[in-house]
Amino acid sequence: MRTTSVLLVGVGGQGTILAGDVLAKVAAAAGLDVKLSEVHGMSQRGGSVDTMVRFGERVFSPVVSSGEVDHLVAFEITEAARWLAYLRPGGRLLVDPRMIAPLPVLTGALPAPAGLEAALEAEGALFVDAGKIACRAGSPRSANVVLLGALSVGLPFSASVWREVIAARVPPKTVDANLAAFELGRRAAGEGGAA
Amino acid sequence: MVDRTLLSGNEAVARGAWEAGVRVGVGYPGTPSTEVLEALVQLPGVRAEWAPNEKVALEVAAGASLGGARSLVTMKHVGLNVAADPLFTLAYTGVTGGLVLLVADDPGMHSSQNEQDTRNYAAFARVPLLEPADSQEALEFTRLAFEISERFDVPVIVRSTIRIAHSKGLVSFGPREERTIASFESQPGKYVMLPGNAKKRRVDLDPRFAALTEFAESLDLNRMEMSDPALGVIAAGVTYQYVREALPEASVLKLSMLNPLPARLVQDFASRVGRVAVVEEIDPYLTSRVRQLGIAVEEPPLQRMGEYTPRMVAEAFGARPPAAREPLEGLPPRPPMLCPGCPHRGVFRALREMGAVVTGDIGCYTLGALPPLSAMDSCLCMGASIGMAHGLELAGGAGERPVVAVIGDSTFAHSGLTGLMNAVYNGSSATTIVLDNRITAMTGHQENPFTGRTLMGEPAPEMDVEAVCRGLGVEHVLVVDPANLKRTERALREAVEHEGPSVVVARRPCALLEKSDKRPLAVDEDRCTSCGACIALGCPALSVSASGKAVIDAETCVGCALCAGVCAERAIRAGVEACEAGESA
Numbered sequence: 211m212r213t214t215s216v217l218l219v220g221v222g223g224q225g226t227i228l229a230g231d232v233l234a235k236v237a238a239a240a241g242l243d244v245k246l247s248e249v250h251g252m253s254q255r256g257g258s259v260d261t262m263v264r265f266g267e268r269v270f271s272p273v274v275s276s277g278e279v280d281h282l283v284a285f286e287i288t289e290a291a292r293w294l295a296y297l298r299p300g301g302r303l304l305v306d307p308r309m310i311a312p313l314p315v316l317t318g319a320l321p322a323p324a325g326l327e328a329a330l331e332a333e334g335a336l337f338v339d340a341g342k343i344a345c346r347a348g349s350p351r352s353a354n355v356v357l358l359g360a361l362s363v364g365l366p367f368s369a370s371v372w373r374e375v376i377a378a379r380v381p382p383k384t385v386d387a388n389l390a391a392f393e394l395g396r397r398a399a400g401e402g403g404a405a
Numbered sequence: 406m407v408d409r410t411l412l413s414g415n416e417a418v419a420r421g422a423w424e425a426g427v428r429v430g431v432g433y434p435g436t437p438s439t440e441v442l443e444a445l446v447q448l449p450g451v452r453a454e455w456a457p458n459e460k461v462a463l464e465v466a467a468g469a470s471l472g473g474a475r476s477l478v479t480m481k482h483v484g485l486n487v488a489a490d491p492l493f494t495l496a497y498t499g500v501t502g503g504l505v506l507l508v509a510d511d512p513g514m515h516s517s518q519n520e521q522d523t524r525n526y527a528a529f530a531r532v533p534l535l536e537p538a539d540s541q542e543a544l545e546f547t548r549l550a551f552e553i554s555e556r557f558d559v560p561v562i563v564r565s566t567i568r569i570a571h572s573k574g575l576v577s578f579g580p581r582e583e584r585t586i587a588s589f590e591s592q593p594g595k596y597v598m599l600p601g602n603a604k605k606r607r608v609d610l611d612p613r614f615a616a617l618t619e620f621a622e623s624l625d626l627n628r629m630e631m632s633d634p635a636l637g638v639i640a641a642g643v644t645y646q647y648v649r650e651a652l653p654e655a656s657v658l659k660l661s662m663l664n665p666l667p668a669r670l671v672q673d674f675a676s677r678v679g680r681v682a683v684v685e686e687i688d689p690y691l692t693s694r695v696r697q698l699g700i701a702v703e704e705p706p707l708q709r710m711g712e713y714t715p716r717m718v719a720e721a722f723g724a725r726p727p728a729a730r731e732p733l734e735g736l737p738p739r740p741p742m743l744c745p746g747c748p749h750r751g752v753f754r755a756l757r758e759m760g761a762v763v764t765g766d767i768g769c770y771t772l773g774a775l776p777p778l779s780a781m782d783s784c785l786c787m788g789a790s791i792g793m794a795h796g797l798e799l800a801g802g803a804g805e806r807p808v809v810a811v812i813g814d815s816t817f818a819h820s821g822l823t824g825l826m827n828a829v830y831n832g833s834s835a836t837t838i839v840l841d842n843r844i845t846a847m848t849g850h851q852e853n854p855f856t857g858r859t860l861m862g863e864p865a866p867e868m869d870v871e872a873v874c875r876g877l878g879v880e881h882v883l884v885v886d887p888a889n890l891k892r893t894e895r896a897l898r899e900a901v902e903h904e905g906p907s908v909v910v911a912r913r914p915c916a917l918l919e920k921s922d923k924r925p926l927a928v929d930e931d932r933c934t935s936c937g938a939c940i941a942l943g944c945p946a947l948s949v950s951a952s953g954k955a956v957i958d959a960e961t962c963v964g965c966a967l968c969a970g971v972c973a974e975r976a977i978r979a980g981v982e983a984c985e986a987g988e989s990a
């Protein structure tokens with residue numbers, strides 16, 4: 211099996227780290243070798259963040275190179291655009307269309323980027339309104355798990371393993387809300403009903 | 406399948422130290438090394454401590470080693486500059502209990518003020534260095550490092566880089582080696598480095614290193630992975646992984662012990678391959694060492710700074726770039742910024758209003774240098790702010806503008822005290838602001854001597870910033886709550902006007918320490934005059950709408966109300982929760 215590379219991108223504080231951790235544990239539970247790379251530190255203070263997860267028979271590099279990502283999951287639309295070149299031709303692109311304006315845009319020093327949705331659509335993006343869906347699942351903070359649900363539809367792991375890992379990884383009080391968020395994410399990505 | 410756990414390189418180092426029977430873990434936080442001690446403190450039978458700085462940390466470990474305990478010291482690359490003084494002489498004294506330093510480098514400067522290659526220190530200080538290439542090796546090499554330390558009577562560096570420290574991989578565990586500590590034995594000839602003793606220990610260092618070199622030659626962790634003999638690549642750490650992925654055909658010499666270098670093994674490898682190349686990030690450390698052996702080494706066209714990727718390595722060896730998507734142009738950058746509700750924001754607003762020249766320091770507050778606050782003029786290394794403010798004054802100051810040093814509580818403990826002592830001693834009139842947010846925030850919220858708690862979670866005597874400053878001879882010391890902008894400004898003006906050194910302690914906990922129960926605010930559009938005063942605070946919750954009015958994002962706002970305080974029109978008031986807003990929209 212060739213190595214599969216998933217890149218999760220977003221803004222510091224959006225929960226990319228937890229999402230990456232869940233994915234890596236799901237791959238490990240499936241008996242695969244897995245590596246995850248992320249950078250914490252300064253960028254967590256509202257900067258651009260990325261988590262790379264790679265799994266397969268034997269994974270060497272924890273880092274995926276530009277142009278070689280199989281699944282790009284963007285928790286925010288500007289970050290989807292920023293990391294787009296990382297996605298290989300034919301790769302899968304999942305995007306939460308919400309925009310979190312970076313500081314120069316907030317202060318009016320730079321204009322908000324326009325036309326991103328159309329540009330990403332042309333690149334084959336599937337838009338998943340994860341923030342809104344999470345609010346509906348009763349927990350605005352589980353947008354990251356909604357996106358995992360959407361991602362899971364394109365990966366070769368059973369939904370029950372995903373659910374087990376999520377239940378073990380999120381705070382106990384939020385398990386139900388997160389599992390609901392996961393299901394809604396699967397549906398948003400075209401998965402019929404709860405399996 | 407063997408039972409394996411997903412661990413970061415940092416967590417694996419902690420586990421390896423624990424398996425080696427480590428008793429004492431000491432360090433100072435610094436990305437990307439911080440999580441090692443945070444993982445070690447979770448394990449039983451270990452005393453783990455944050456020291457105020459890396460030098461003290463290494464000295465504590467040296468004492469623990471003197472007492473026979475195995476001890477681990479952790480720091481980021483620049484931390485070793487601070488701890489270099491004890492390190493160089495520790496190489497002479499050697500150890501009793503094994504002593505291992507985990508030093509984590511940050512190629513690419515994700516979270517650092519410079520890019521340094523710790524491998525140079527190993528050669529410079531004459532200490533052995535191991536470099537793991539994944540989490541499993543991080544565990545095993547740390548365990549081995551303790552053995553090497555005791556067997557060869559030397560401190561040992563385990564060097565990692567951010568892509569090892571912060572990458573996770575599957576790791577199998579071993580048991581903890583239970584060790585008893587022999588009773589203390591006085592050995593002044595070994596441990597009192599008077600010149601007479603030091604000269605003997607220096608002479609003695611060479612045979613220890615010769616034995617270590619033989620050990621490195623026979624260490625199977627340094628290994629040849631032979632494939633096509635046309636090209637032989639030497640690599641270590643994460644770049645070994647890049648090479649294996651990018652050049653599947655090449656023969657590889659995987660080095661794990663980088664000091665001392667197994668010269669015979671390198672020569673043997675070179676004789677088996679057509680061309681020899683080295684792939685390494687930051688400095689040409691291995692390249693020059695291998696060249697010194699008389700081997701012709703190819704230098705692939707890779708930059709001597711920043712990080713590599715497998716693709717960069719492949720292309721450096723002639724691979725063609727893959728078909729790629731066009732990147733989208735014209736995106737705004739996304740720099741990090743102070744959190745909503747951050748207590749530092751009010752201080753920088755006050756400094757900007759005063760037109761102060763600000764010598765800064767390192768921490769979250771360094772972000773006050775970025776627009777729109779733009780209120781910092783220098784940031785060099787931890788603790789530099791106070792010395793630089795005094796120096797600037799010696800150079801004649803900055804005209805009419807007051808000179809103010811800003812320093813965080815953890816940084817003040819790390820290396821600000823000596824700077825302040827100097828300012829008092831040499832009659833400086835500089836003003837220092839201690840930004841006391843009750844925590845070491847930048848690196849992920851660690852305790853420090855001013856927070857009243859230890860890494861183990863015990864209560865500790867809480868050092869009193871005001872008393873410390875007065876004790877150092879500062880007469881003018883004021884404490885303010887930076888949420889109160891008017892008071893903060895007044896205190897700063899008073900301090901600046903004071904003849905002689907002065908300190909303002911801006912005290913308010915980091916906004917992330919407690920979840921805010923305040924409701925988000927909202928802007929009354931009818932009152933907003935688009936003056937931009939609130940926007941100039943650089944708060945992530947505030948932005949300019951299409952109509953030019955300020956808007957507050959209810960999901961981001963924590964209700965700190967700093968913006969309400971700068972709004973002359975009183976246009977900022979209570980709002981509604983984010984999800985409620987989302988539902989009604």
Ligand SMILES: Cc1ncc(C[n+]2csc(CCOP(=O)(O)OP(=O)(O)O)c2C)c(N)n1
Nearest residue numbers: 434435767768769813814815816845846847
């Ligand atoms: C010698 C050295 N050690 C460690 C670090 C990593 N580091 C950067 S800032 C910082 C601490 C900041 O804490 P504090 O001064 O309290 O400011 P805060 O982030 O809480 O605002 C640390 C540990 C460093 N840059 N240099």
Ligand code: SF4
Nearest residue numbers: 744747769846915916
């Ligand atoms: S973590 Fe704390 S100190 Fe750092 S920017 Fe956020 S609120 Fe400010």
